[in-house]
Amino acid sequence: MTDSTHAVVAGTRRAGPRSGSxxxxxxxxxVLVGAVAAAFTLVQLLLVRPGMGLGWDESVYVSQVSGHAPAAYFSAPRARGVPLLVAPVASWSSSTVLLRVYLALLSGVALYLALRVWRHAFRPGVLALAGALFASLWVTLFYGPQAMPNYWVAIGALVCAGCCLRVRADRRDRAALWGLAGGAALMALMRPMDAVWVALPLLALVLLERHWKPLAVLLAGLVAGAAEWVIEAYVAYGGLFQRLSDGSAIQGGLGWHLAVADQLRSLGGRALCRPCTGAQPNPAVTAWWYVLPLLALLGLALAVRARRTPPTLVAVTCAATAAFPYLFMIGYAAPRFLLPAYALLAIPAADALLQLVRTPNGSWRPLALSLAALGLAGHLAVQYDVLAQTVHRTTVDHRAWSGTAAALHRLGVRPPCLLTGEAAIPIAFYTGCGSAAVSGPNANSTPGAIERAARRLPVAALTTADGTPPAYARTWPSHRFGDLRLYVAPQARTDTGP
Structure with missing residues (x-):
């Protein structure tokens, strides 16, 4: 974008009514950005099977609002944003397919709206390419239709940063002020600490320029989104600092941890890399992870040379602060953690890529265009391969949980019921039971309480095939199913009927 074009775009609101052109x-x-968002939704529905079943964390979030099973224990780091997000469907339907379709459609609409916020600063082609770069990542496609918070933090980050820039250009832009508050609230509602990290550069920007109104609006959005989490900390977790301390302990103790190599290992399709051991994926799988920030930095250099630094600088710095805790402060990795950083970096990366393949007068550079097209084709092939393997592996795991639930039903463990032990949380959701743990990050009960529950309702303790059952379950009838052994309290009558 030339300086003159940027000035026209940024100044349309101040200059009065827009011209016909x-x-x-x-x-x-x-329309171009909408087409990318629509394709994103369609690819999700085609490649990430709506019938894949719910994952471990998803079952925790969905159970908070679902009538299918009792609410699972809600550990300290979690926030209530996802239960609110899925409530319009999960509160009345137990259909995973319907929930996936709803989230896929919602994620596509959200991507369109979030990219549209930036149209005052970047050409439509840049935004469409940025959307395509972000939406084509296997991790974005995989988590777009899932009941998980990280994609929505990414959307909130795009909206918040873009609206902050709009307010900076025109303090009378009321829509941008609402967007600034809404984006901040969305991030804080989903993951309060992530919201703080993303917002740090924006807070610094408005403070340095003494823009008090956007500062107040940004802080109000963060407070509004985090209010429930803070109140819940005092009601159920012993106070805010205790909840933060418990959350840190559950995540292995926040501090200096070099997790860059862990993040690279997770790019091969590992939903959770904890402990993160093993060989690094093929370099073809991780190449994009190096190229994306390099392209973003090139975009920043080109923006500085063209004297249109602020939009690109804001995107890059917000991405850096969003990524920092997950690269340097946590002892494990999950590819979804960096989704906000990928979304923000995609815009300057797309800007740089388009400037590399086009001359200043708008004509194409054939060699650069051919190389870029070849690189993008290879990138898409790799992303599809990783996505297909991840979806297959995840579907197999979820079907195993569903099969275990069916086996428990045949053994008489039906709602109201209680499960404890190996993978009890997701299997309990599939079974329609409550879940209990006496140790670990999800500890919410005691052996005595579980024994008492077994006298009045069906209870089962799950172990690995060669695992040792808890003391209270050692005399319970044992049943082998797949990789698990099911110890069913004798009060649970076996159903031998059809």
Whole structure:
């Protein structure tokens, strides 16, 4: 984008009504970005099977609002944003397919709206390519239709940063002020600490420029989104600092941890890399992870040279602060943790990529265009391969949980019931039972309480095939199913009927 074009785009609101050509350009840009968002939704539905079943964390979030099973223990680091997000479907339907379709559609609409916020600063082609780069990552496609918070933190980060820049350009832009508050609230509602890290550069920007109104709006959004989490800390976790301390302990103790290599290992399709051991994936799988920040930094250098630094600098710095705790402060990795950073880096990376393949007068550079197209084709092939393997592996795991639930039903463990032990939380959701643990991050009961429960309702203790049952379950009838052994309290009558 030339300086003159940028000035026209950034100044349209101040200059008065847009010209006909401006409106046509904006409409075409919206259509282009909308097409990318629609393709994102469609690819999710085609490649990430709606019938895949719910994962471990998903079962915790969905159980908070679902009538299918009692609410699972809600550990200190979790926030209530995802239960609110899924409530319109999960509160009345137990269909995973319906929930996946709802989230896929919602994620596509959200991507469109979040990219549209940036159209004052970047050309439609840049935003469409940025959306395509972000949406084509296997981790984005995999988590877009899932009941998990990280994609929504990424959307909130895009909206919050983009609206902050709009307010900086025009303090009378009321829509941008609402977007600034809404984006901050969305992040804080999903993951309060992530919201703080993303917002740090924005807080610094408005403080340095003494823009008190956007500062107040940004802080109000963060407070509004985190309010429930803070109140719940005092009601159920012994106070805010205790909840933060418990959350840190559950995550292995926050401090200096070099997790860059762990994040690289997770890129091969590992949903959770804890402990994160084993060989690194094939370099072809991790190449994009190096290229994306390099392209973003090139985009920043080009923006500085063109004297349109702020939008690119804000995107890069917010991405850096969003990524920092997950690269240097946590002792394990999950690819979804860095989704906000990927979303923000995609915009300057797309800007740089388009400038590499086009001359200043707008004509294509054939060699650069061919190399970029070849690289993107290889990138898409790798992302599809990792996604397909991850979806297959995840589907197999979820079907195993569903099969265990069916086996428990045949053994008489039906709602109201209680499960404890190996993978009790997700299997309990599939079975329609409550779950209990006497140790670990999800500890919410005692052996005595579980024994008492076994006198009045069906209870089962799950172990690995060669595992040792808890003392209270050693005399319970044992049943082998797959990789698990099911110890069923004798009060649970075996159903031998059809």
């Amino acid at each position: 401006d409106r046509v350009r904006l409409v075409r840009g919206d």
